[in-house]
Each structure stands twice: as C-alpha cells, then as structure tokens.
Amino acid sequence: MVRAENVSFRYGAGQPDEVAALFDVDLRVAPGEYVAVIGPNGSGKSTLAKHINALLMPSSGRVVVAGIDTRDPDRVWEVRQAAGMVFQNPDNQIVATVVEEDVAFGPENLGMPPAEIRRRVKEALEAVRLLEYSQHAPYALSGGQKQRLAIAGVLAIRPRCLVLDEPTAMLDPVGREEVLRTVRRLNREDGIAVIHITQDMEEAAEADRVVVMDGGRVVLEGTPRQVFARADLLRELGLEVPQVTELAQMLRADGLDIPPDLLTVDELVAALCPS
Amino acid sequence: MPILIEGLTYVYAAGTPLEARAVSDVTLSIEDGELLGIIGPTGSGKTTLIQHLNGLLRPTQGRVVVDGVDLASSREALRAVRRKVGLIFQYPEQQLFEETVFEDVAFGPRNLGLGEAEVEARVKEALGQVGLGHELLKRSPFELSGGQMRRVAIAGVLAMKPKVLVLDEPTAGLDPRGRAEILGHLEALHGRLGLTVVLVSHSMRDVARLARRLVVMDRGRIVLSGTTREVFSRAEELERLGLKPPPMTSLMRRLRDRGRPVSLGVLTVEEARREILRVVRGERGN
Structure with a gap:
C-alpha cells in the first residue's frame, strides 16, 4: 500500500540553512494494516507523513503509494486520492459553511458528476456517524465531531489509506474516543490502511504495528508488545510506555509472576487474578 | 491570596x-x-x-x-x-x-x-x-x-x-x-x-x-x-460526563470487582504498585 525506500529529506535543500529531517527511512504499510508512528517532537514523524501524501518529495530515495511514485508530477492527485490526510487542528481543515458541502469539496474537485458526489457524501457522513448533521454549520460542531468531519472529507475521495x-x-476524552472508534471501524470493517502519528502510548498500543522515530530515523519497529517491552530504550528517547505496561514491568521486578509485555487493564487483571 | x-x-x-x-x-x-x-x-x-x-x-x-x-x-x-x-x-x-x-x-x-x-x-x-x-x-x-x-x-x-x-x-x-x-x-x-x-x-x-x-x-x-482521589473514585458519574478516571484508578476498580481488597484511591503507577504489593503479600502471609 505504502512503501518508503531509503527516504532522506532536507528542508531548504541546497540552501546554506538546509536542515536534514529524514535519514534513510524505510517504511512499508500493507493494505488494511494499522500502523502507529511514535517519537519525540522533531523526530520527523510529520515530515514522513507529508511524504505519503505527496505534500513533500524525498531529497533522495522514493515513496510509492498504491503503486504510484509520489515524484510523478502527473499523478500527484492519484496519490492524494489513495492516501488521505487528517491533521491535528480540526478548525484548520474545514472549508465550507455547511457540513455536507465540506465533504463534497474533495469529490467536486475530482470533477465527479453530481449524483455520484451526493452518494459519496452520504456514505462518508454515514461512516463517521454524522449524517444527521449534514445541514449543520461546521463551526457549531464539537472538536470530536469536527475531526470526524475532516475524516469524512477524506473518505469521500475513497482513499485506501x-x-x-x-x-x-486537541480533543477532550469524549472527542478522542469518538475519533479513535471511527478510525478503528474504518480499518477493521472497510479495510482502510491507517498510519496514525500519536504522542499517546495507549493509542499506539492498539495498532497492529508500532514504528518509533528519533532524529529523522526509524529506530525501533514491531508489534506493540515487542516495542513496549523495550521500556528503557523508549525512556531514553523521551517516550514512555502505557501505564499498565509500566506497572506490569515494575511488579515483575518486584518478583510477581507477570509477563513483561502486557498492554491493557484486562490483561493485567487476568495476570493478577488467575481464575 | x-x-x-x-x-x-x-x-x-x-x-x-x-x-x-x-x-x-x-x-x-x-x-x-x-x-x-x-x-x-x-x-x-x-x-x-x-x-x-x-x-x-x-x-x-x-x-x-x-x-x-x-x-x-x-x-x-x-x-x-x-x-x-x-x-x-x-x-x-x-x-x-x-x-x-x-x-x-x-x-x-x-x-x-x-x-x-x-x-x-x-x-x-x-x-x-x-x-x-x-x-x-x-x-x-x-x-x-x-x-x-x-x-x-x-x-x-x-x-x-x-x-x-x-x-x-x-x-x-x-x-x-x-x-x-x-x-x-x-x-x-x-x-x-x-x-x-x-x-x-x-x-x-x-x-x-x-x-x-x-x-x-x-x-x-x-x-x-x-x-x-474522591472525584476519580466516582467512576460512574465521570463516565456519564464522558470523562474517564486515569488508567490506574480503573485498574483498581477492576481488581476490586474480582474480589481483591485494594483501595480505590489510587492515582499513579507508583501508588498502584504499592497497593498491589500490599494486597498480594498480605495474601501470601496468610
């Protein structure tokens, strides 16, 4: 689905003040896979994400999305159709004054016939559970609803990733849960691949695979269990492990018979209360 | 002030x-x-x-x-x-x-x-x-x-x-x-x-x-x-508001549901550790 090969990127390449942001990054994401990317601020996570959407082009190496090299100037829109992007701030991503018009923006730009646009808008709003808000003004939505609207806007172009x-x-706990539930459902039921950059280790623990970045490189990669078992390395990078994992590792060091790679409250309860 | x-x-x-x-x-x-x-x-x-x-x-x-x-x-x-x-x-x-x-x-x-x-x-x-x-x-x-x-x-x-x-x-x-x-x-x-x-x-x-x-x-x-501690121990009321107690407080509640006599007034990982060790070691002592 997504293949980044030896990608290096320098901001302001060729200028005296160029800044290297990515070094030899390899990343492969299979169709339908859910990958979390974690790393300290400034580790290159967002720079990498912008390569997948052809917002940035590699200084060397290449990125292939749905079989298309992102450097192909004639196919940028195909890349953006295959890999849709949602950003942090819900208020910066809304373009229209009515919810359904906002979702229609993408398909309209692709020049689709009106009947198809209407069908896609309805489908996308249904997928994020916002259909009943289609005539509402986006500014009056909650933060979680706005992010779901941003996701619907991307879904309307039917991305595979x-x-x-x-x-x-920027969301409160309710909004956060709404967005995460929506993303998980799109991944599991519709097979859309997800690349989710996050600072929240509990969120990352729910992915199929976790990629850890530091200083513009991928420094660790594996299932959440494998990655969060490396608590010492993560702490050195200024990251952390989910609180449950941290507690499990402490209790194990205290001599209790508990696996070191637990990720959820359920697992820790089961380990402490064998039935 | x-x-x-x-x-x-x-x-x-x-x-x-x-x-x-x-x-x-x-x-x-x-x-x-x-x-x-x-x-x-x-x-x-x-x-x-x-x-x-x-x-x-x-x-x-x-x-x-x-x-x-x-x-x-x-x-x-x-x-x-x-x-x-x-x-x-x-x-x-x-x-x-x-x-x-x-x-x-x-x-x-x-x-x-x-x-x-x-x-x-x-x-x-x-x-x-x-x-x-x-x-x-x-x-x-x-x-x-x-x-x-x-x-x-x-x-x-x-x-x-x-x-x-x-x-x-x-x-x-x-x-x-x-x-x-x-x-x-x-x-x-x-x-x-x-x-x-x-x-x-x-x-x-x-x-x-x-x-x-x-x-x-x-x-x-x-x-x-x-x-x-008091506020986070009132999980049901918080959840009705769409808020969730921190993970360690939820863990204690779940252990309590399974019959472990842990305190619910736990906020941090270190406090959870001490509380679990207290209960587990107490059981072994019996």
Whole structure:
C-alpha cells in the first residue's frame, strides 16, 4: 500500500540553512494494516507523513503509494486520492459553511458528476456517524465531531489509506474516543490502511504495528508488545510506555509472576487474578 | 491570596440571537497555595471561568474577589490583580513574537516600568524556573522545540512574579518528555515558591499527577468537586460526563470487582504498585 525506500529529506535543500529531517527511512504499510508512528517532537514523524501524501518529495530515495511514485508530477492527485490526510487542528481543515458541502469539496474537485458526489457524501457522513448533521454549520460542531468531519472529507475521495497526524491531540476524552472508534471501524470493517502519528502510548498500543522515530530515523519497529517491552530504550528517547505496561514491568521486578509485555487493564487483571 | 468566586454567571452575546450562557451560578473558593484541577468536557465553561480570574471577562452576574478586592470595584484593583494572577492560554507559544528569548520574556516586566537590571534578573530567574538555561537568551524563540517554546511563554508570565498561575491545557500537543517537564516545573513552582496553581486539562493523567483538589464542570456548572482521589473514585458519574478516571484508578476498580481488597484511591503507577504489593503479600502471609 505504502512503501518508503531509503527516504532522506532536507528542508531548504541546497540552501546554506538546509536542515536534514529524514535519514534513510524505510517504511512499508500493507493494505488494511494499522500502523502507529511514535517519537519525540522533531523526530520527523510529520515530515514522513507529508511524504505519503505527496505534500513533500524525498531529497533522495522514493515513496510509492498504491503503486504510484509520489515524484510523478502527473499523478500527484492519484496519490492524494489513495492516501488521505487528517491533521491535528480540526478548525484548520474545514472549508465550507455547511457540513455536507465540506465533504463534497474533495469529490467536486475530482470533477465527479453530481449524483455520484451526493452518494459519496452520504456514505462518508454515514461512516463517521454524522449524517444527521449534514445541514449543520461546521463551526457549531464539537472538536470530536469536527475531526470526524475532516475524516469524512477524506473518505469521500475513497482513499485506501488514512494518514492521521495527531488527530486527537486537541480533543477532550469524549472527542478522542469518538475519533479513535471511527478510525478503528474504518480499518477493521472497510479495510482502510491507517498510519496514525500519536504522542499517546495507549493509542499506539492498539495498532497492529508500532514504528518509533528519533532524529529523522526509524529506530525501533514491531508489534506493540515487542516495542513496549523495550521500556528503557523508549525512556531514553523521551517516550514512555502505557501505564499498565509500566506497572506490569515494575511488579515483575518486584518478583510477581507477570509477563513483561502486557498492554491493557484486562490483561493485567487476568495476570493478577488467575481464575 | 485567596480567590473567591460567588454566584458567577457569564452570558456571551447577551441580547442577541447568539446569546449563550457559558457559566451558570458558579461559586468556588481557591485557597492560598492550592493545586486545583478543573476538568470537564469541551464547552463546559472551564476556559470562560478561568478568564474571570484575572478580569479578562467581567461577570454577567455574581462577583470575583481576589485577595479581598472585588475585581469590579476599580480599574486600579483590576490592574493590581492582573499582575498577581498570571493566565497562560492554550498553545501560548503561538503568542511569542520577539526576536530573542530574552526580549520575549522581558516584555512583561518592561511594561511594569522596571529598570533594566531588574528586568534582566527577572528574565533569568523565570527561565531558570522552567528549566531553561541562559545560553538560550539570544536565540530566536522560533528555533526552539515545541516544549521549549511553551516554557518560554510560561517564563514570560512568571517574570511578572504572579502569586497565582492559571494554565489552560499546558501540556496539549507535547511529547511525553515535554509533558513531564512542564508538570515537574509546575510542581516545583508550587512547592518552592508556594504559588497557587489552577490547571485546566483534558488529561486525567496530568491532573491525577498534579492536582490535589478537582472541580468538574458540565454545561457551565460545577457538578462534582472534592479531593482528586474522591472525584476519580466516582467512576460512574465521570463516565456519564464522558470523562474517564486515569488508567490506574480503573485498574483498581477492576481488581476490586474480582474480589481483591485494594483501595480505590489510587492515582499513579507508583501508588498502584504499592497497593498491589500490599494486597498480594498480605495474601501470601496468610
């Protein structure tokens, strides 16, 4: 679905003040896979995400999305159709004054016939559970609803991959849960691949695979269990592990018979209360 | 410097079709040296409430009394309170504007009309209080990391030497290290200088770590308040509001459901560890 090969990127390449942001990054995301990307601020996560959407082009190496090289100037829109992007701030992503018009923006730009646009808008709003709000004004929506609207806007172009750059960072717990539930459902039921950048380790623990970035490189990669078992390395990078994992590791060090790679409250309860 | 909020109601755009009541009849007193957390869903009135603490908004009804002085009593009273109550908005780094870190932090003290030597001393002290070294003084704030920029913005408020620090989502958007640094500095400012800290946050983990008392808002009203432990032990009420106790508190509840006699008043990983060890070792002792 997404293949980044030896991608390096320098901001302001060739200028005296160029800044290297990515070094030799390899990333493969299979169709339908859910990948979380974690890393300290400035580690290159967002720069990498923008390559998947052809917002940035590699200084060297290449990125292939749905079989298309993102450097092909004639196919940029195909890349953006295949990989839709949702950003952190819900207020910066809304373009229209009515919810359904906002969702229609993408398909309209692709020059689709009106009947098809209407069908897609309805489908996308249904998928994020906002159909009853189709005539509402976006500014009056809650933060979680706005992010779901942003996702609907991307879904209307039927992407095969969603790239989410800290989509829950500005939301309250309800809004966060709404967005996460929506993304999980789109991934599991519709097979849309997800690349989810997050600072929240509990969110990352729910992915199929976790990629850890630091200083513009991928420094660790594996299932959430494998990655969060490396608590010492993550702490060195200024990251953390989910609180449940941290507690499990402490209790194990205290001599209790508990696996070191637990991720959820359920698992820890089961380990402490064998039935 | 105690703060007393009495019967505070605030209505946006009163008398227009857009009229909206953001805060309804809130009474709250904040004691000297408290660490108070304010939580609640988006739109529950948290931000509107704290904008009254230094007179940025004027109550539609009710009053705000800081250190015995009603903010509505005079312009002078308001000006004095603004120096004592420092308000730090969401994403405060977006308000940095000077060419160097020094100039940015110096902006407030200069406006107080202080001499240059005093301004410099305050800038250095304030930066130190948020863990930033003097080597950053001549740097552009825009070259710093997100967490550092936010700390520069907080230093700008600290340089005014406030007695009360009010922060709206101070850790939003930061990575785990940046978050831990900010919380650590707030704890230290409270501990060493006795500052009163009022923290508005969506992060239950952050308030579990920092706040000693919690106020829960919903639709403009205070619907729950008490010590942080008390409030987080009321899981059902919080969940009805769409809030969730921090993971460690939920874990204790689940263990209790499985018949383990653990205390529900647990907030942090370290407390959970001690509580589980106490119960497990007690069982082995039997």
